Amino acid sequence: MTRQIILKSRPVGIPTLDNFESRSVDIHVVSPGQVRLMAHTMSVDPYLRGRMNDAPSYIPSFQLGEPIVGGGVARIVESKTEGFNVGSYVMGYLPWQEEMVIDTAGLKIVDENLAPLSFYLGILGMPGLTAWFGLTDIGKPQPGETVVISGAAGAVGIVVEQLAKIQGCHVVGIAGSDAKVRYLKDELKFDEVINYKTTSDLEAAIALACPSGVDVYFDNVGGEISDAVIAQINKNARIIICGQISLYNATSQPMGPRIQSVLLKKSALMQGFIVGNYSSRFDEGLKALSQLVGTGKLKYTNTTYHGFERLPEAFIDLFEGKNLGKLIVEL
Numbered sequence: 441m442t443r444q445i446i447l448k449s450r451p452v453g454i455p456t457l458d459n460f461e462s463r464s465v466d467i468h469v470v471s472p473g474q475v476r477l478m479a480h481t482m483s484v485d486p487y488l489r490g491r492m493n494d495a496p497s498y499i500p501s502f503q504l505g506e507p508i509v510g511g512g513v514a515r516i517v518e519s520k521t522e523g524f525n526v527g528s529y530v531m532g533y534l535p536w537q538e539e540m541v542i543d544t545a546g547l548k549i550v551d552e553n554l555a556p557l558s559f560y561l562g563i564l565g566m567p568g569l570t571a572w573f574g575l576t577d578i579g580k581p582q583p584g585e586t587v588v589i590s591g592a593a594g595a596v597g598i599v600v601e602q603l604a605k606i607q608g609c610h611v612v613g614i615a616g617s618d619a620k621v622r623y624l625k626d627e628l629k630f631d632e633v634i635n636y637k638t639t640s641d642l643e644a645a646i647a648l649a650c651p652s653g654v655d656v657y658f659d660n661v662g663g664e665i666s667d668a669v670i671a672q673i674n675k676n677a678r679i680i681i682c683g684q685i686s687l688y689n690a691t692s693q694p695m696g697p698r699i700q701s702v703l704l705k706k707s708a709l710m711q712g713f714i715v716g717n718y719s720s721r722f723d724e725g726l727k728a729l730s731q732l733v734g735t736g737k738l739k740y741t742n743t744t745y746h747g748f749e750r751l752p753e754a755f756i757d758l759f760e761g762k763n764l765g766k767l768i769v770e771l
């Protein structure tokens with residue numbers, strides 16, 4: 441028997457612990473093409489919130505009574521697949537379960553000697569690739585341009601910032617606590633960082649931080665923060681819609697300013713994307729990110745919770761901004 445965490449009820453608004461349940465399940469016998477895994481580190485990500493709704497999206501909804509599935513790294517403890525050796529670590533989309541038997545299709549061997557295992561869920565995983573493709577493929581920042589990032593202290597945001605700095609941009613972050621502001625300024629060397637929770641006039645603060653206007657906006661949060669940034673874009677600005685976390689728990693869609701006339705007047709591009717669109721180019725992105733990590737040009741940080749049972753709590757804490765960098769749960 442092993443423990444798994446299921447979706448017990450669909451959240452309305454911000455998820456609560458009551459939406460989840462831990463239960464014991466049998467572990468199956470390993471068949472050819474499968475491995476038995478012990479979960480090592482699990483990722484909690486904002487997009488899981490969308491999968492908890494019973495609504496069509498780019499990825500199917502979780503079913504009630506079924507385990508949550510998310511990014512994870514696990515150790516192989518039994519194998520009936522060539523190339524998947526006992527003792528190796530794999531990364532993939534895994535159920536929130538301590539021990540599991542799973543098909544190897546979709547699993548990727550990761551090397552704990554090349555990078556800390558948690559990196560495969562962060563800078564060398566889905567968030568890092570999101571930052572890489574969103575910024576380089578859609579944002580296309582040029583030296584001297586101003587790049588603004590919302591959700592700046594999170595898993596994606598801290599990578600976007602450093603990539604923009606490497607490009608020689610003026611980089612401005614927006615984040616939700618003074619501790620985050622200090623980290624972004626002191627450790628990551630953001631040019632300017634705004635605490636959106638304590639700033640009374642966000643538009644004025646952005647104008648002050650971006651004296652030449654905004655050329656690239658990497659949007660992780662949406663809502664009023666994005667309204668304030670988009671009001672200050674330059675001609676030919678690029679707006680990358682990566683995430684809209686401020687709206688994920690909304691029970692009705694708030695009405696914002698009609699931005700089409702701003703986009704028209706500024707000949708601006710606004711493009712949403714899902715990192716999976718780039719799956720055929722993941723190797724290219726990982727190679728670039730690995731080189732930058734290997735040469736010390738990209739730093740990364742995690743907020744780590746310990747214990748399988750803390751997965752739901754960690755996930756909920758994303759919506760309170762309790763994480764700096766990637767939020768992971770070590771088992």
Ligand SMILES: NC(=O)c1ccc[n+]([C@@H]2O[C@H](COP(=O)([O-])OP(=O)(O)OC[C@H]3O[C@@H](n4cnc5c(N)ncnc54)[C@H](OP(=O)(O)O)[C@@H]3O)[C@@H](O)[C@H]2O)c1
Pocket residue numbers: 485486487566567570591592593594595596597614615616617620660661665681682683684685686687713714715716758759760761762763764765766767
């Ligand atoms: N398009 C894609 O393929 C793709 C892939 C990965 C992630 N994403 C999206 O990118 C965004 C960032 O993801 P991540 O993994 O890096 O998460 P993250 O930034 O590590 O964690 C979420 C952060 O969002 C902020 N936040 C929470 N509620 C907020 C609100 N109401 N208003 C403003 N900020 C709020 C919090 O920081 P503060 O303390 O600063 O509020 C929190 O720490 C998310 O929207 C996610 O869905 C998209």
